[in-house]
Amino acid sequence: MDEVLGSRIREDVAVPPDRLDEMLVALRRIARAERVPLHTFAHLGEGSLHPNYVVDPASPRAERVRAALYRAALDLGGTISGEHGIGRLKRGYLAREVGPVAVRLLRSVRAACDPDGILNPGTLYPPPGDD
The missing domain is CATH 3.30.70.2740 (Alpha-Beta Plaits)
Incomplete structure (x- = not known):
């Protein structure tokens, strides 16, 4: 099929x-x-x-x-x-749902918990420079 x-x-x-x-x-x-x-x-x-x-x-x-x-x-x-x-497939739609302020907050929490960016990089947010 x-x-x-x-x-x-x-x-x-x-x-x-x-x-x-x-x-x-x-x-x-x-x-x-x-x-x-x-x-x-x-x-x-x-x-x-x-x-x-x-x-x-x-x-x-x-x-x-x-x-x-x-x-x-x-x-x-x-x-x-x-x-x-969310993951890679839906990450481009996240800001439409939660808004840019919430995305910035999520990114800051992520940075605090994973300062080296080694846990599933690029899964929820595009790599730096790609967003």
């Missing part, structure tokens, strides 16, 4: 439970607009969603789907990471 459709991309976002219906509508809209198969697993009581879509992960379409998914979650008062963390 990978040769025909691409790879399955697993995502993790969350929205307030009372906004789940709006998020599910947004997911269907994104899937239709980008012409990707999309299925969602969820922990409905807490608003945590795991949209899975099939696309070539290196394609511009994969990034468009990802960006639209994160934007929809944030626009509904949610988060880009319901339970699986």
Whole structure:
């Protein structure tokens, strides 16, 4: 199937439970607009969603789907990471969720705990000069 459709991309976002219906509508809209198969697993009581879509992960379409998914979650008062963390894939979206002041605070806490920058460098923040 990978040769025909691409790879399955697993995502993790969350929205307030009372906004789940709006998020599910947004997911269907994104899937239709980008012409990707999309299925969602969820922990409905807490608003945590795991949209899975099939696309070539290196394609511009994969990034468009990802960006639209994160934007929809944030626009509904949610988060880009319901339970699986930020990491390299989502780090470019962190500032949109928490704001620049919070990012500076997070960086200062990181510097205090890891002054040499040896613990998972580049995972949550781009390397210095790349952001």
